[in-house]
Amino acid sequence: MVTLKQLAKELNVSISTVSKALNNSEEIGKDTAKRVKELAHLYNYKPNKVALSLKQNKTKTIGVIIPNILNYFLAKVLFGIEREATLQGYNIITCVSNESLEKEKESLQLLANGSVDGFILSVAKETQMKRETEHFNKTIRNGLPIVMFDRVAHDVMCDKVIVDDFESTYNATKRLLAEKRKHIVFITTVDNVSVGKLRERGYNKAISETTTHTPLVLKINTRNNTSKKVKSFLMKHKTIDGVVAADSASGIISINTAVNIGLKVPEDISVIGFGSKSVSYHSIPQLTTIRQHAKKIGSAAAQQLIKRLELKKGASLETSTKIIKTSLIKSKSTL
Numbered sequence: 001m002v003t004l005k006q007l008a009k010e011l012n013v014s015i016s017t018v019s020k021a022l023n024n025s026e027e028i029g030k031d032t033a034k035r036v037k038e039l040a041h042l043y044n045y046k047p048n049k050v051a052l053s054l055k056q057n058k059t060k061t062i063g064v065i066i067p068n069i070l071n072y073f074l075a076k077v078l079f080g081i082e083r084e085a086t087l088q089g090y091n092i093i094t095c096v097s098n099e100s101l102e103k104e105k106e107s108l109q110l111l112a113n114g115s116v117d118g119f120i121l122s123v124a125k126e127t128q129m130k131r132e133t134e135h136f137n138k139t140i141r142n143g144l145p146i147v148m149f150d151r152v153a154h155d156v157m158c159d160k161v162i163v164d165d166f167e168s169t170y171n172a173t174k175r176l177l178a179e180k181r182k183h184i185v186f187i188t189t190v191d192n193v194s195v196g197k198l199r200e201r202g203y204n205k206a207i208s209e210t211t212t213h214t215p216l217v218l219k220i221n222t223r224n225n226t227s228k229k230v231k232s233f234l235m236k237h238k239t240i241d242g243v244v245a246a247d248s249a250s251g252i253i254s255i256n257t258a259v260n261i262g263l264k265v266p267e268d269i270s271v272i273g274f275g276s277k278s279v280s281y282h283s284i285p286q287l288t289t290i291r292q293h294a295k296k297i298g299s300a301a302a303q304q305l306i307k308r309l310e311l312k313k314g315a316s317l318e319t320s321t322k323i324i325k326t327s328l329i330k331s332k333s334t335l
Helices: 004-011 015-022 030-042 049-056 072-087 101-111 125-130 134-141 165-178 194-208 223-236 248-260 294-309
Strands: 061-066 091-096 118-121 146-149 159-163 184-188 217-219 242-245 270-274 288-291 321-324 327-329
Touching: 004 015, 004 030, 015 030, 061 072, 061 101, 061 294, 072 091, 072 294, 091 101, 101 118, 101 125, 101 134, 118 294, 134 146, 146 294, 159 165, 159 294, 165 184, 165 194, 165 242, 165 270, 165 288, 165 327, 184 194, 184 223, 184 248, 217 223, 223 248, 242 248, 248 270, 294 321
Parallel strands: 061 091, 061 118, 118 146, 146 159, 159 321, 184 217, 184 242, 242 270, 270 288
Antiparallel strands: 288 327
């Protein structure tokens, strides 16, 4: 494989000139840059990324840790991260924590050995339940910045990308109240993570602003029995005429269960749930969704991390939290 040194020798210029020309430096004249690029193209020159990373002390690689690879929302965030990273000349290495604190720690340690320049991650459920954050702080102290998305540790000083979980659930509940729904239940399978708690608070806030409604919450710890739990709850509380679901599965199951027990949707009961356009097709009638714009979240997280990674030496940047606004997309499960 041809090297910079060989290109420089053949062109009778310095190695520095060749390097600057290939990197579009304004210090190099147009004619010289053209000659360098034409010869590099002729020899199919490729930069030695290993040597370059050693010289710059950068790998141009981002470590991404997600809790669940089968989660459609997280998969779309990962797509957004990868697309933005590629646009800016970065690669990604992805690890899956499987909601485990130990696996999350292992992934950070594995990639922090010089494989990546920084991390983008969503905190594992076990980590949030145990409220452990020292492994994040240690990583940051060792010079590897972290950007958290969706599920975040609020006491860790790092950049974050979140959605308006509280506000979006508050607005969804107000939407059902505007339909004159009298008994609205909040159903969640994500009670143990930060986003679930914020969504429940949004629901409670909207209900508390009325004088005739009282909160009604169904918390389901394992998704294996969601259908059974929802059916039992609806059969027990037959006055329920509205559902706000903290996750897409609960929203879909609520519609299908309501129809199964003889209720008409949305005439007898309206349902709103977090989800994407493709997820909403899994129910008849189609679910009215709170869209989180996952790809936009991924793109924003990658932008924040790369901005921090490319700071000039000695420069500083305050940590920030970027909020991606959700959208309430009306479909046939609400009036």
